């Protein structure tokens with residue numbers, strides 16, 4: 001999902017050369033750059049997506065995840081009650097299931113899956129947001145039942161005061177992690193895998209994974225970053241980067257703003273749509289091959305027409321609060337395609353601008369709109385400082 005984990009040590013070296021004070025990770029994604037600052041600076045992590053913001057709240061500001069990692073009898077009954085409500089509304093599902101899972105023949109598998117996907121199936125009772133939208137696409141029907149029923153369980157437990165909002169958020173975050181591990185995809189939610197003679201066994205394997213036990217594994221694994229004292233003074237927001245820094249109550253004491261904006265014309269919301277629906281659980285209309293939420297967020301940084309002005313605004317807003325800037329941007333980024341250059345833009349707003357480092361690597365396009373491709377790319381880390 002565009003993580004900068006592999007670059008985070010270099011980004012830390014760059015921010016170490018900047019003004020003292022809080023670091024803002026303005027396009028924080030999964031918070032890997034915010035994380036590496038845990039011994040050196042307080043952080044403010046911002047991203048426009050709900051799931052990213054949920055991840056950053058849990059890992060950068062909350063206490064330990066205290067949700068029990070096994071369902072007790074009471075929780076199991078609640079979970080099971082939603083599964084039963086969903087199962088009671090299915091007809092012939094058993095046939096679909098056994099056709100899809102029992103065969104050793106690819107063409108039987110592919111045609112059974114197709115008819116399972118197209119089956120007339122509408123759930124009207126129980127928590128059914130995923131069961132109604134994604135059965136036999138990103139997830140099998142049983143996996144959708146599990147997702148809906150874990151979401152139901154968490155809301156139920158919060159409703160009766162058995163768990164608090166932090167526990168609830170950890171539960172949803174771990175469910176998101178489990179969904180990615182079990183999904184019928186190549187590692188992201190831009191599209192689900194259509195079976196072919198080569199990959200169909202993998203599709204079947206993914207469909208068979210248990211969301212419930214993977215969720216319980218994630219509850220054990222996922223932990224907050226840094227110390228409780230550090231987390232207590234961090235901030236997390238969910239805002240458009242171009243407006244975030246105008247938040248006056250948070251804008252004091254900022255030393256440096258780290259920017260890792262999108263760099264292609266593939267909108268990030270294509271990778272997050274399933275997670276957004278998990279967090280919002282708002283039964284959205286979905287469209288197209290990827291079953292994307294309608295009205296999903298689009299960013300100016302992924303628009304050929306607007307990327308240049310978005311960078312200008314970004315540099316203006318960072319400079320206006322007196323902070324230094326560190327920017328990661330690859331040599332094949334969209335801004336270069338419109339014949340603009342990050343360095344020139346930074347030079348208009350910062351006195352001392354330099355390239356801190358250049359890292360070459362093979363970059364995968366993650367099977368997005370142009371298909372899966374690998375390119376040789378140079379990722380540059382730019383620094384813009386005010387005069388000392």
Ligand SMILES: C[S@@+](CC[C@H](N)C(=O)[O-])C[C@H]1O[C@@H](n2cnc3c(N)ncnc32)[C@H](O)[C@@H]1O
Pocket residue numbers: 001002003004005026027028029030031032033046047048049052239240241242260261262263268269299300301
């Ligand atoms: C390249 S990724 C950042 C990855 C992050 N550094 C990490 O290590 O996980 C870009 C992020 O910017 C977010 N984003 C895109 N447009 C945005 C905007 N206008 N304001 C805030 N966040 C935005 C996307 O949701 C995505 O998480």
